[in-house]
Amino acid sequence: MLVFSTISQKGGAGKTTLACSLAVAAERAGLSAVLVDLDPQGTASKWGELREADTPVVTAAATDRLVPVIEAARNAGAAIVVVDTPPHSADAALAAARVADLVLIPCRPSAADLHAIGASIELVRDAGSPALVILNACPVRNPLTGQALETITGYGIDAAEIVVHQRIDHVHAFTVGQSAAEISPRSKAGAEIEQLFAWLRQGSLPFDQETSP
Numbered sequence: 275m276l277v278f279s280t281i282s283q284k285g286g287a288g289k290t291t292l293a294c295s296l297a298v299a300a301e302r303a304g305l306s307a308v309l310v311d312l313d314p315q316g317t318a319s320k321w322g323e324l325r326e327a328d329t330p331v332v333t334a335a336a337t338d339r340l341v342p343v344i345e346a347a348r349n350a351g352a353a354i355v356v357v358d359t360p361p362h363s364a365d366a367a368l369a370a371a372r373v374a375d376l377v378l379i380p381c382r383p384s385a386a387d388l389h390a391i392g393a394s395i396e397l398v399r400d401a402g403s404p405a406l407v408i409l410n411a412c413p414v415r416n417p418l419t420g421q422a423l424e425t426i427t428g429y430g431i432d433a434a435e436i437v438v439h440q441r442i443d444h445v446h447a448f449t450v451g452q453s454a455a456e457i458s459p460r461s462k463a464g465a466e467i468e469q470l471f472a473w474l475r476q477g478s479l480p481f482d483q484e485t486s487p
Contacts, residue, residue, distance in 0.1 A: 275347070275348045275352055275353055275354070275355065276353070276354055276355070276375045276376070277344060277354075277355045277356075277357065277373055277374045277375050277376075278293075278296065278354065278355070278356045278357070278374060278375070278376055278377075278378055278474075279356075279357040279359065279370035279371055279373065279374035279376075279377050279378070279403075280292055280293045280296075280356065280357065280358055280359060280377075280378045280379075280380060281359050281367045281370060281371060281377055281378070281379055281394050281397065281398070282359075282361055282379060282380055282381070282390075282391075282394055283361060283362060283364070283367065283390060283391075283393040283394050283397070284361060284386075284387060284390035284391075284393075284394075285361040285362065286361075286382070286387075287361075287380040287381055287382055287387060287410060287411070288380055288382070288410045288411040288438075288444075289358065289359070289361070289380050289410075290313070290317045290318050290321070290358050291444055291448050292378070292380050292408065292410055292438065292467075293309060293318060293356045293357075293358040294309060294318055294321050294356075294358075294448065294453065295444070295447075295453045295454065295455075295467045296356050296378075296467065296470070296471055296474075297309040297330040297332075297354070297356045298330060298452075298453035298455065298456065298467075299453070299455065299467050299468050299470075299471035300330065300353070300354040300356075300471060301329045301330050302455065302468065303468075303471065303472070303475070305353040305354050306329070306330075306351060306352050306353045306354070307329065307330035307331070307352065307353065307354040307355070307356065308330060308331045308332075308333065308347040308350075308352045308354070308355045308356070309322065309330050309331070309332045309333070309355075309356050309358065310333055310334075310335055310340065310343055310344070310347075310355060310356070310357045310358065311332060311333065311334045311335065311358050312334075312335060312336075312337055312340065312357060312358060312359045312360060312366045312369075312370060313358060313359065313360035313366075314360060315360065316334055317358075318332060318358045319332055319333075319334045321448060321451050322451065323451070324449075324450055324451030325451030325452065326451065330356075331347075331352075337363075337365055337366045337369050338369075340357070340369050340370065340373060341373060344357075344373055357370045357373070357374065364393075364397060367394065367397050368397050368400060368401055371397055371398050371400075371401035371403045371405075372401045372402075372403065374401075374403050375403075375404070376403070376404050376405065376406065376474070377398050377401075377403050377404065377405035377406070378405070378406055378408050378434075379391055379394045379395065379398070379405060379406070379407045379408065379431075380407075380408045380410035380411075380438075381407050381408065381409060381410060381422070381426070382409075382410060382411050382412070383409055383412050383413075383416070383418040383419050383421070383422035384418070388422055388425045388426070391407060391426075391429065392429065395429055395431055405431060406431070406432055406433065406434050407426045407429075407431055407432070407433045407434070408433070408434050408438060408470070409422055409423070409426075409433060409434070409437045409438065410438045411438065411439070411440040412437050412438065412439050412440060413439070413440055414439050414440070414441075419437060434470060434473065434474070435473055436466060436469050436470040436473050437466070438466050438467065438470060439462070439463070439466060441454065441461070441462060441463035441466075442463075443457060443458050443461045443462075443463035443464065444463050447463075453467065454467060455467060455468055
């Protein structure tokens with residue numbers, strides 16, 4: 275089983291939408307997924323309540339219960355766990371980073387967001403976990419994306435090769451408890467998320483050994 279934790283100390287990075295979408299992408303790829311909601315606001319949990327499908331399993335947890343919840347998912351046969359964390363909570367972010375096989379730091383390509391990821395990167399380094407920045411909610415055909423990649427490199431951290439763009443299908447899908455790939459299977463929004471998950475799956479992590487259905 276592999277654990278992805280989505281972390282952003284700045285609000286508005288699209289972290290919860292990304293976490294929910296990746297959990298659905300795992301299920302669509304044939305991998306049993308659990309989405310753990312550490313945010314007291316419960317946005318991912320509310321998405322799960324709106325959802326008609328039984329999978330991915332969505333469970334809310336307090337930060338101090340994260341390890342037992344992940345162990346329960348492992349014992350239940352989950353292949354992927356995605357942990358969604360609240361913004362502005364170093365304790366939750368650090369706990370999620372410590373249990374993660376890979377930390378995902380979503381970031382919009384704006385000066386404010388790029389500056390803010392420094393705090394998240396420091397937390398990940400304190401946890402000693404591998405991490406990637408995901409350029410998220412990027413304007414389509416905008417030169418800021420390329421400039422953002424250069425800025426991220428300056429932090430000494432890698433960025434995912436797949437960029438997630440700002441598309442209305444993500445908004446429509448989230449409000450009905452779905453992912454963009456579900457409400458619009460041929461959409462660019464859905465394709466980008468599934469390409470991102472496939473890219474993560476084919477990376478250096480031992481997916482073939484540990485997450486095969």
